[in-house]
Amino acid sequence: DTAVSQTPKYLVTQMGNDKSIKCEQNLGHDTMYWYKQDSKKFLKIMFSYNNKELIINETVPNRFSPKSPDKAHLNLHINSLELGDSAVYFCASRAGPQQYFGPGTRLTVT
Amino acid sequence: DQQVKQNSPSLSVQEGRISILNCDYTNSMFDYFLWYKKYPAEGPTFLISISSIKDKNEDGRFTVFLNKSAKHLSLHIVPSQPGDSAVYFxxxxxxxxxxxxxxxxxxxTINP
Structure with a gap:
């Protein structure tokens, strides 16, 4: 039974397009996150939502817009995709200091 | 400004020996430290953690040591097994x- 799931796993698209990545957790956690792992393999936090409310926004371009329809879902919509957006995006949920990660979505912008 | 640093990008250890992974940090406001293990094409999975008020935490083959004065922590894996080959964060x-x-x-990388 998957705890944190993301769709799609792979996404290839052209510059200028708009795309969404979906995340769902069945752990009953209140807090969810989006991370970006860039080409240098750093895992950097982008956003965090607690019970549908945005609590962390780490100076991410406003082309990125997270949306949380309920506390089990946190989606990421990206407008006007750029080459530099190519990365692996991870969703996570939190219990205490520990976070549980999804399998990642590899986004390639051509 | 990188507040958490792992200065060794790679480490190769023989199976059965001890693996020691190191981590340095700069911010004294951190209250917990965690180690995650990541296989290719998968998300990071939690391995072990330590509170900033402790200096050691052990779980089976995995032990984490915290030296607050040096702002340094390390993960020890003993004995190392082939399945331990992964990226550790x-x-x-x-x-x-x-x-x-x-x-x-x-x-x-754990070598046979």
Whole structure:
């Protein structure tokens, strides 16, 4: 039974397009996150939502817009995709200091 | 400004021996430190953690040591097994901020 799931796993698209990545957790956690792992393999936090409310926004371009329809879902919509957006995006949920990660979505912008 | 650093991008250890992965941090406000393990094409999975008020935590083959005065922690794996080959991330938790700051990872390879 998957705890944190993301769709799609792979996404290839052209510059200028708009795309969404979906995340769902069945752990009953209140807090969810989006991370970006860039080409240098750093895992950097982008956003965090607690019970549908945005609590962390780490100076991410406003082309990125997270949306949380309920506390089990946190989606990421990206407008006007750029080459530099190519990365692996991870969703996570939190219990205490520990976070549980999804399998990642590899986004390639051509 | 990188607050959590793993200065060894890779480490190669013989099966059965001890693997030691190191992590340095700069911010004294971190209250928990965590180690995550990551296989290719998968998300990071939690391995072990330590509170900033402790200096050691052990779980089976995995032990984490924290030296607050040096702002340094290490993960010991003994004995190392082939399945331990993965990328290991050190992460630090900000007290009250509900977020983790990650190091850049160390790729551990266990050789038979």
């Amino acid at each position: 050190c992460a630090a938790h900000f007290q009250g901020a509900q977020k983790l700051v990650f190091g850049q990872g160390t790729r551990l």
